Amino acid sequence: MPQAAHSVRQRKHGFLIRISHIGLAIAVINQLLTSLVLSAPAPDAAGNFYFEVHEYGGLAAFSFITLFWFGVIFRKRQAPSGLMFPWLSAVRLSALWSDTKLHFAAIRRMRLPPYDDHAPLASAIHGLGLLLVTAMAASGTIYYFINSGDPDAGGLVGVVMFIHLNLANLVWAYLIGHAGLALVHHFSNNLHLSEMWSLRRD
């Protein structure tokens, strides 16, 4: 008897990208929420429970972002990684500028900008988000290995904490903007969330 036909369509994003994106998104949400209630160790006080969750959640975020980078560098499907980092190519920069103007024109007409699989603006923002979260995870992880129980200590601890604390609000902005747009595209049928949030190996 012939087997039931089923869809063999390949997902837009490869398995490694999808699994590391899911882990990273959950870890970053955990980092932002725990940052609201954590109390870091100080010379005269121990850190609280939420700080420990932040610490180990942050190390997990570092592992997921390392995997994500492997996925981006060695990917075989979806757009070339150069779309995410257009900053050194005149051709890519000019495509980014045209796409940005297209987005502004659509917004002025109160329209949702057209969805495009290889959109230069969305890809460039994804690249910036990746660099941002890499800087957060790396500064936190370096702090984990070099700290002596006081985030206010000077020297290298001061440098990594300066980076960590000053980029923190951008991570909130990225998460809200990125997740918000993902929901808009899902409900306007441009890109289903399962393209990214699926653990199937196809």
Ligand code: HEM
């Ligand atoms: C702060 C945590 C997050 C980071 C750093 C992040 C980062 C990224 C990056 C870099 C990409 C591009 C991947 C590629 O093209 O290879 C991406 C795609 C995507 N993300 Fe996230 N993400 C986060 C959270 C989320 C959340 C919470 C959602 C859902 C509500 C989401 C939904 C999506 C979707 C649907 C795509 C596919 C977009 C497309 O193919 O056009 N992300 N994300």
Ligand code: HEM
């Ligand atoms: C992607 C990973 C991470 C994200 C998104 C993140 C996010 C944040 C945020 C939003 C804050 C609050 C900033 C503020 O109060 O203005 C913070 C503070 C902090 N984080 Fe992280 N974090 C990450 C990883 C780590 C790791 C691995 C450690 C290692 C121990 C760490 C240690 C700290 C410390 C010590 C503080 C300062 C606490 C204080 O002095 O009040 N973070 N982080």
